[in-house]
Amino acid sequence: MGFADPVGPATHARQVIEPDEQLLWAAFGPEFAYDIEGLDALGEPQHIPLTQGLETMGRSGPATPPELTGPADESGPPSRGPDVVVFGDGPGCHAHNGVRHLDPRGGTRSRTWALTSTRLLVLDTRPTRRQHAGDSPTSFLRRTLGLGKELVDIVTDRTKRYGEHVEGVPVAAKPMAVYGTFAKSTITEIAVARRRTQWRTRPCLRVSFVDGSGLDLLLGVDDESVFEWMVALSRGDR
Structure with a gap:
């Protein structure tokens, strides 16, 4: 980890866990998509033609629909697809x-997926509003003078910077809030699995729920050993 690297997901997740709660693992996952019959990749209702439905029968396991990865780009490699795939038999599943x-x-x-000893969380930064001064002549002059001072400070500043981090200033994690939660009691299994995408079959961490639905965490990772390590952490192994 370098000085310029952003604050990690575990640091973000520790902001919201309870004193008696243990953080097992955390990972960034900005985008997710649906693989649920009757919904498109973004979770909107869709009508699947009968012929298309017949074509998908007998598949060996959950597969990422083509629209999840986006079209091929002739000028570069294909999109890596979503970080997490939400799958189930139909809308309203767990x-x-x-x-x-x-x-x-x-x-x-900074959207983070985190497993603790009691729940699976989806976290993100809290929305903030920037306060603007009034547009009176006095406030305009104050802002103009302030801008001039900032420019002078930038020219004369010799402080070392490492990405978003500044020498001598403590690194602060962005304030996080819980936007989704699954009770640990509803999780039946956490295991390494394989998910077929438009381009290839990839390893993932599969979180299965009591009704057979679940989450496949791809996280842009193709190293199966990473997910095996997360499975061990899920059991509390260190």
Whole structure:
């Protein structure tokens, strides 16, 4: 980890866990998508033609629909696809209910998926509003003078910077809030699995719920050993 690296997901997650709660693992996952019959990739209702439904029968396991990864780009490699895939037999399943109020592609880069000893959480930064001064001549002059001072400070500043971090200033994690939660009691299994995408089959961490629905965490990772390590952490192994 370098000085310029952002604050990690575990540091973000520790802001919201309870004193008697143990954090097992945490990972960034800004975007998720749906693989639920009757819904499109963004969770909107869709009508699947009968012929298409017949074509998907007998598949070996949950597969990412083509629209999740986006079209091929002739000028570069294909999109890596979503960080997490929410799957289930239909709308209203446990996995769907836990995130249906969230925008699949509306998360910030800090959107975090975290497992604790009691629950699975979806976290993100709290929305903030920037306060603007009034547009009176006095406030305009004050802002102008302030801008001039900032420019002088930038020119004369010799402070070392490492990405978003500044020498001598404590690194602060962005304030996080819980936007989704699944009780640990509703999770039946956490295991390494494989998910077929438009381009290839990839390893993932599969979180299965009591009704057969679940979450496949791809996280942009193709190293299966990473997910095996997360499975061990899920059991509390250190």
